[in-house]
Amino acid sequence: MRRMVVVASVKGAPGATTTALALATQWPTVDGEAPTGRGRSTSTGTSASDGAGVRLLLEADPSGGDVAAWRGLSQSPGLLDLAAAVRHGSDSGDLIARWAQPLTKPGALLVPAPASAAQARAGSELLARNSFAAVRGANEAASSGVLVVDVGRLGPVETSWAGAADALVLVCKGGVDALAHVAAAIEDLKAAASWMCLAVVGPCPYPMAEIARNLGLDRVQHLPWDPDAVDALRRGAPPRRRRGRHTLPAAMEDLIREVRRHVELPAARPAAPPSAESPTHGWESHR
Numbered sequence: 001m002r003r004m005v006v007v008a009s010v011k012g013a014p015g016a017t018t019t020a021l022a023l024a025t026q027w028p029t030v031d032g033e034a035p036t037g038r039g040r041s042t043s044t045g046t047s048a049s050d051g052a053g054v055r056l057l058l059e060a061d062p063s064g065g066d067v068a069a070w071r072g073l074s075q076s077p078g079l080l081d082l083a084a085a086v087r088h089g090s091d092s093g094d095l096i097a098r099w100a101q102p103l104t105k106p107g108a109l110l111v112p113a114p115a116s117a118a119q120a121r122a123g124s125e126l127l128a129r130n131s132f133a134a135v136r137g138a139n140e141a142a143s144s145g146v147l148v149v150d151v152g153r154l155g156p157v158e159t160s161w162a163g164a165a166d167a168l169v170l171v172c173k174g175g176v177d178a179l180a181h182v183a184a185a186i187e188d189l190k191a192a193a194s195w196m197c198l199a200v201v202g203p204c205p206y207p208m209a210e211i212a213r214n215l216g217l218d219r220v221q222h223l224p225w226d227p228d229a230v231d232a233l234r235r236g237a238p239p240r241r242r243r244g245r246h247t248l249p250a251a252m253e254d255l256i257r258e259v260r261r262h263v264e265l266p267a268a269r270p271a272a273p274p275s276a277e278s279p280t281h282g283w284e285s286h287r
């Protein structure tokens, strides 16, 4: 079954879409290889027969989508087409992949939200109102892979998305004020989500382990401030590997490894490599 990971923020623009894009494009397939492009989708709606290994990014942020603009893609097929298909109950099988377009070659697929906030909100609410049965059905129809849903800032509708997911990745900035907003919302979010973790973007005065302890979370992942890596990610360019530092791509890999540990079925779970606890990759090295 394809797993569903919701990425959200509580306040401001801390980097939720950036994180969602990295998760969808860096998430490995079951065998650790890049997908074969079987999920390649077109405006006429072809897609993988069972969605095996497909990595999907669904933009459901009611303030409007960004990724189509970042990658120079069309806004359709996208969220509005998917919401209309769900509303009419017209599709079966992997309907999310059906309304997606290629995001990487080969590999990940994007269901973009329109840039217009009014349209994006209508699409996101329409999907949520029609329950998540259709989204779950599409995920069950796929034998593996991931659906990353960027819901933007959490409100009631976005929290219901989080409740329907296998995992919630909450993204916040590292400032004291941002962490206070997270602390105020954390108990409600823990109650809503099957499992959640926090990604802290940029400079932070606290060790990640201390934040995790105070918030009662298994994991808080630091994501370093790295404009060059974000720029490459947005353009779809390979990240420049730098030695001797904790880079954003490496931190995203740590985050993905942690989320996979919690959402993937035991059979598909890879053994955690030793670097998962390595001081050069952990939060300790860049707090």
Ligand SMILES: Nc1ncnc2c1ncn2[C@@H]1O[C@H](COP(=O)(O)OP(=O)(O)O)[C@@H](O)[C@H]1O
Pocket (backbone or CB within 6 Å): 009, 012, 013, 014, 015, 016, 017, 018, 019, 066, 152, 201, 202, 223, 224, 225, 226, 227, 230, 248
């Ligand atoms: N790790 C990071 N390093 C540097 N800049 C970042 C990072 N994460 C996000 N940004 C920048 O922060 C801004 C908001 O990012 P975005 O992902 O659109 O946030 P959100 O989806 O939460 O509104 C963008 O200008 C983006 O380039």
Ligand SMILES: [Mg+2]
Pocket (backbone or CB within 6 Å): 016, 017, 018, 061, 066, 152
């Ligand atoms: Mg966003």
